[in-house]
Amino acid sequence: MKDTTHHNHKQGFAGDETPSPAKPPLAKRLLRLAIAVFLITGFIYIAPNLERLPGGVGETITIIRESGIDTGAWYYDDVEQCFEGMDFIREKRGMNR
Amino acid sequence: MAENGNNDNVVTETKVSMWKQMGTTEDWWAIWLAGLLFIIAVFCVFTWKPPVEKMPEYRATMNQEMEEAGFRTIAYTEAESELNSIQARREGLTATVHGLTDRPKGWDTNPIRSLYMGEEEAAAKRAEAAPRLEAAEERLAEARAQAEAAEDAARAANFENPELNAEARAAIADWRQARSAHSSARSAATTQAYNLIPSLIVLGFVMMVFFSIGVKFMNINLRQFYTGFPVIFALAVLAYLIANQATLSALGLSYVLWALLIGLIISNTVGVPQFLKSAGQTEFFIKTGLVLLGARILFGQIALIGIPGIFVTWVVTPIVLVTTYWFGQNIIKVPSKELNITVSSDMCVSGVSAAIASAAASRAKKEELTLAIGMSMIFVAVMIFLLPLIANVTGMHPVWAGAWLGGTVDNTGSVVAAGELIGMEAMYVAATIKMIQNIMIGVIAFGVAAYWCLKVEPERACGIGEEPMKFTAAGALYEIWYRFPKFILGFIGASIIFSIMQGAVTPDWGNAMVSDGILAWANRFRGWFFALAFVSIGLSINYRELKEPLRGGKPLILYVCGQSFNLLLTLFVAWLMFMVIFRDITDQLMAGA
Numbered sequence: 001m002k003d004t005t006h007h008n009h010k011q012g013f014a015g016d017e018t019p020s021p022a023k024p025p026l027a028k029r030l031l032r033l034a035i036a037v038f039l040i041t042g043f044i045y046i047a048p049n050l051e052r053l054p055g056g057v058g059e060t061i062t063i064i065r066e067s068g069i070d071t072g073a074w075y076y077d078d079v080e081q082c083f084e085g086m087d088f089i090r091e092k093r094g095m096n097r
Numbered sequence: 098m099a100e101n102g103n104n105d106n107v108v109t110e111t112k113v114s115m116w117k118q119m120g121t122t123e124d125w126w127a128i129w130l131a132g133l134l135f136i137i138a139v140f141c142v143f144t145w146k147p148p149v150e151k152m153p154e155y156r157a158t159m160n161q162e163m164e165e166a167g168f169r170t171i172a173y174t175e176a177e178s179e180l181n182s183i184q185a186r187r188e189g190l191t192a193t194v195h196g197l198t199d200r201p202k203g204w205d206t207n208p209i210r211s212l213y214m215g216e217e218e219a220a221a222k223r224a225e226a227a228p229r230l231e232a233a234e235e236r237l238a239e240a241r242a243q244a245e246a247a248e249d250a251a252r253a254a255n256f257e258n259p260e261l262n263a264e265a266r267a268a269i270a271d272w273r274q275a276r277s278a279h280s281s282a283r284s285a286a287t288t289q290a291y292n293l294i295p296s297l298i299v300l301g302f303v304m305m306v307f308f309s310i311g312v313k314f315m316n317i318n319l320r321q322f323y324t325g326f327p328v329i330f331a332l333a334v335l336a337y338l339i340a341n342q343a344t345l346s347a348l349g350l351s352y353v354l355w356a357l358l359i360g361l362i363i364s365n366t367v368g369v370p371q372f373l374k375s376a377g378q379t380e381f382f383i384k385t386g387l388v389l390l391g392a393r394i395l396f397g398q399i400a401l402i403g404i405p406g407i408f409v410t411w412v413v414t415p416i417v418l419v420t421t422y423w424f425g426q427n428i429i430k431v432p433s434k435e436l437n438i439t440v441s442s443d444m445c446v447s448g449v450s451a452a453i454a455s456a457a458a459s460r461a462k463k464e465e466l467t468l469a470i471g472m473s474m475i476f477v478a479v480m481i482f483l484l485p486l487i488a489n490v491t492g493m494h495p496v497w498a499g500a501w502l503g504g505t506v507d508n509t510g511s512v513v514a515a516g517e518l519i520g521m522e523a524m525y526v527a528a529t530i531k532m533i534q535n536i537m538i539g540v541i542a543f544g545v546a547a548y549w550c551l552k553v554e555p556e557r558a559c560g561i562g563e564e565p566m567k568f569t570a571a572g573a574l575y576e577i578w579y580r581f582p583k584f585i586l587g588f589i590g591a592s593i594i595f596s597i598m599q600g601a602v603t604p605d606w607g608n609a610m611v612s613d614g615i616l617a618w619a620n621r622f623r624g625w626f627f628a629l630a631f632v633s634i635g636l637s638i639n640y641r642e643l644k645e646p647l648r649g650g651k652p653l654i655l656y657v658c659g660q661s662f663n664l665l666l667t668l669f670v671a672w673l674m675f676m677v678i679f680r681d682i683t684d685q686l687m688a689g690a
Contacts, residue, residue, distance in 0.1 A: 029366050050348070064347040077393050086401065088525040091163075
């Protein structure tokens with residue numbers, strides 16, 4: 001088989017499909033979907049109860065939630081406290097003057 | 098150039114001219130579209146300009162007050178507040194577009210609150226918050242009177258009496274706290290009804306049209322793209338909605354994880370129809386998001402904490418990265434170099450953002466990126482609790498602890514949350530260290546792309562048992578240029594342009610016009626593009642494909658060993674820098690605490 005392409009390396013994120021085996025019947029697939037949706041919904045439903053966990057864990061979650069910090073943000077410009085931190089450092093180091 | 102010795106599976110490379118690539122590949126279209134977004138943002142920000150001419154006056158007041166008193170006085174605080182309220186994103190069309198890109202809001206028990214709140218409920222909330230506002234107003238007036246009295250006494254002594262200064266500082270800190278409580282009570286007491294659904298529909302449509310420009314030129318079936326995109330966008334909204342549940346958000350379970358999970362569930366249960374696959378242009382979304390991310394890599398911020406900050410981030414991090422990658426290749430022998438570099442970058446640079454950049458630069462498989470991000474999120478959720486606990490129990494100095502957290506915890510939001518559990522100074526130092534480390538993503542992405550072009554790709558291109566292709570001096574540059582992932586140029590280019598722009602103006606002007614103007618748009622759109630990308634990744638992965646890179650638990654061993662080394666080395670270097678060699682900087686940061 002000869003493949004003509006302008007990339008000779010392996011394909012990235014989107015292009016490495018592997019042939020999938022025969023699909024199970026629709027009813028079975030829908031059942032699997034329903035179970036997955038049920039599990040995720042259940043997890044989200046019980047999530048607030050994680051704040052009742054013993055050993056200081058629940059208390060810590062509550063402190064973080066009440067602080068309003070976006071803990072899931074993964075880059076600094078999504079986190080307000082980073083800009084406050086910059087101001088704090090600049091001020092303490094006399095960089096604003 | 099034909100480079101695969103296996104006779105039945107020869108991959109022949111036909112060179113495509115650069116001009117053609119510029120019009121037909123997602124790398125270039127990511128640059129064009131991100132560039133278009135920046136141009137529109139610059140136009141709006143300069144057309145609907147905030148009152149930047151007032152800023153020097155506020156800054157002069159702040160400087161004068163600081164010069165006289167040596168601490169934040171009442172006039173300083175008020176001028177600072179006025180200064181910070183000058184933001185281009187609050188003006189004209191800039192504000193409209195910024196509002197359009199709103200993400201679903203936070204919620205506790207009712208997910209509908211994330212998208213909709215009726216007038217009746219808003220009125221009930223306002224009524225409920227009214228007594229709190231009243232109490233906050235009283236408290237504010239009282240704190241203000243005390244702060245004024247204490248400041249006047251200190252001023253009367255020309256701020257030369259340490260006792261009066263300390264009293265004034267404490268009273269003003271109390272007033273500032275009362276201001277903050279009042280502000281929060283006021284926003285609760287002025288709750289407005291909202292309905293994000295229409296604006297989300299418009300946003301989805303705008304993004305569909307935006308990406309369809311590139312899709313058309315990239316020869317992707319436009320009709321299928323138009324059919325599938327709304328579904329992918331709806332799933333991205335769902336990912337944001339779940340991530341904004343208050344407790345899940347506190348645990349750091351970000352929209353990225355939910356987007357992947359939602360996509361994975363669909364693709365592994367009911368399956369993904371062709372039109373959805375056509376719309377799920379993972380690389381296109383991710384690369385456009387990365388070019389926008391580049392604009393936030395501002396090199397001028399590197400020196401914020403001086404040499405100790407640079408050591409903890411720009412010296413320790415590369416050492417850990419190279420050591421972990423070497424360990425993965427030579428000791429535990431991770432089967433895929435791309436998986437190795439993606440996990441290593443994710444673990445030691447800055448979590449999700451570094452993983453995305455490294456995976457895109459090395460052309461890692463989507464399941465490799467998924468695995469790296471999944472592991473990172475699980476470990477981060479543990480580290481948020483464990484590291485502050487260690488710091489508090491052992492009585493670590495807040496600056497040292499902050500530097501340790503900033504250098505090791507993967508995602509910025511989690512770093513700040515962990516810092517909050519130690520104290521304000523620790524939180525601010527941690528946030529700033531992480532931000533300086535974030536800037537390294539540009540260098541890492543460029544380095545990984547260059548290494549893959551020079552070393553990994555030529556090795557892969559040669560036949561089995563053959564020596565890797567040797568570049569001639571004349572051909573080398575051309576080959577590197579040809580193979581180099583071009584979107585990295587947009588990524589680095591955006592970083593350089595915005596770093597120069599930010600460096601050429603005053604910090605206040607830069608904040609008002611660039612950070613809180615042009616880049617505020619880039620930030621919002623970037624988040625949506627990545628949400629689309631991660632839904633698309635989930636939709637294209639079969640869970641069996643996830644098992645392959647996990648075989649033997651090697652990525653897990655890599656992550657645990659690399660992170661342990663990172664924790665120990667950062668702990669030592671942060672101590673050496675902040676507690677021994679540059680103790681003066683630590684004392685500066687703690688002054689008045």
